[in-house]
Amino acid sequence: MTSTQKSSRTLKYTDGATQFRLRLITSILSSRPLLLRNIRSDDLDAPGLREHEASFLRLLDRMTNGTKIEINATGTQLRFKPGVLLGGEIEHDCPVGSPISGGSGRSVGWFLEGIFPLAAFGKEPLQLTLRGVTDGTSDVDPSPDYLSSTFIPLMIKLGIDDHGTNDLPPPSLRVTRRGAAPLGGGSVDFYCPIVKELRPLELVDFGKVKRVRGTAVSCRIPPSSAARVAHSAKGVMHRLLPDVWIHTDVHSSSGRKNRKDGSMSSGCGPSPGLSVLLTATTTEGVCLSAECSMNHNVTTGGDSSNNNNYNQPIERRQMELPEDLGKRSATLLLHEIYGGGCIDSSCQSFALLMMCLTPEDVSRVRLGPLSQYTVVSLRLYKEALGVEFKLRVDEEEMDDEEEDDRMNSGQKTVICSCLGIGYRNMARAST
Secondary structure (H helix, E strand, O other), rough: OOOOHHOOOOOOEEEOOOOHHHHHHHHHHHHHOEOOOOOOOOOOOOOOOOOOHHHHHHHHHHHHHOOEEEEEOOOOOEEEOOOOOOEEEEEEEEOOOOOOOOOOOOOOHHHHHHHHHHHHHOOOOEEEEEOOOOOOOOOOOOOOOOOOHHHHHHHHHHHOHHHOOOOOOOEEEEEEEEOOOOOOOOEEEEEEEEOOOOOOOOOOOOEEEEEEEEEEEEEOOOHHHHHHHHHHHHHHHHHOOEEEEEEEEEEEOOOOOOOOOOOOOOOOOOEEEEEEEEEEEEEEEEEEEEEOOOEEEEEOOOOOOOOOOOOOOOOOOEEOOHHHHHHHHHHHHHHHHHOOOOHHHHHHHHHHHHHHOOOEEEEEEEOOOOOOHHHHHHHHHHOOOOOOOOOEEEOOOHHHHHHHHHHHOOOOOOEEEEOOEEEOOOOOOOO
């Protein structure tokens, strides 16, 4: 191969850190070098890579062998040459700090979301331990509970369950210690077996919603708040179906005693937080989830004329009521169901990427309205992996009942299909 051909294989982008994780992932899966320019070059105060992005690069370097990373002095240019995925036991500390409040850290869910497409293609099963923020950032980052209820079932449907050949457990994600934003202090354990290749995905039948399950998580706040969230969410969902159950998971700084063996839990991090996750399951096995966390709105209202000692306005911190949080979570779940897709809107890009890696057979999935991030991801997959999707608005013939439901919803779903590239894990021996 000539030098000109080698340089043409390099993925070059001049729009900075846009789709930072996804471009690094496609670079590793396609074994093509990556060049990113103009990374926040317009930011005069803090140009270049952020702390969480540099931390993600260090995590990828630990997961691979032979990876070369070059960053210029200002951090505005990145050269990434991918290596070979290894897997094994890895521990990593994620930078803390809530991005909602302007911090430089991201939650462990942000790191896990980037690792999931690579986890099954190493030389050894991946046993990853991440420490940092686990809850309280659902507006920008997924929580481990959300990833466990949406991403893990999809990975099993794609065949990432070891096929029962080596008696290894399926993929799992377990929260060992809660840590709310911004100070974190939480810990999660992620396990994923390796596979030779994926299975084609066929996920087009939605079915009818038959049950709703959920979890309300509270850290360092009164236990009654989690119960109020669960009661409010159930009040909305019970109007539509009776099978609704929401569990309350309360954590304190000192931990709690296990009723079975008498052991004490590890407690939680130093920051207070309240969040809720709801998951709807259909008769066809489709799982749709929605999560939200308590908003902390800071206002500078108040009359400062009576404040004689300090000539400054009084800052009042207003927190969202638990009842409003429960109603908001139920509304978000109903919005996901209203979309009519078989996959959450936040999981679309991951599902389409895994479809690109399936064997050379047709994979199909029904999606709701495509997010802007998904549209940009489709262009990246075409450039990096050479996979072009066929998008078709579903206009199949339906019976009268289904037609009435679709007319009442007013939503049109999209059938996405593609032919996989037949990606194979060459590190695993054939059996």
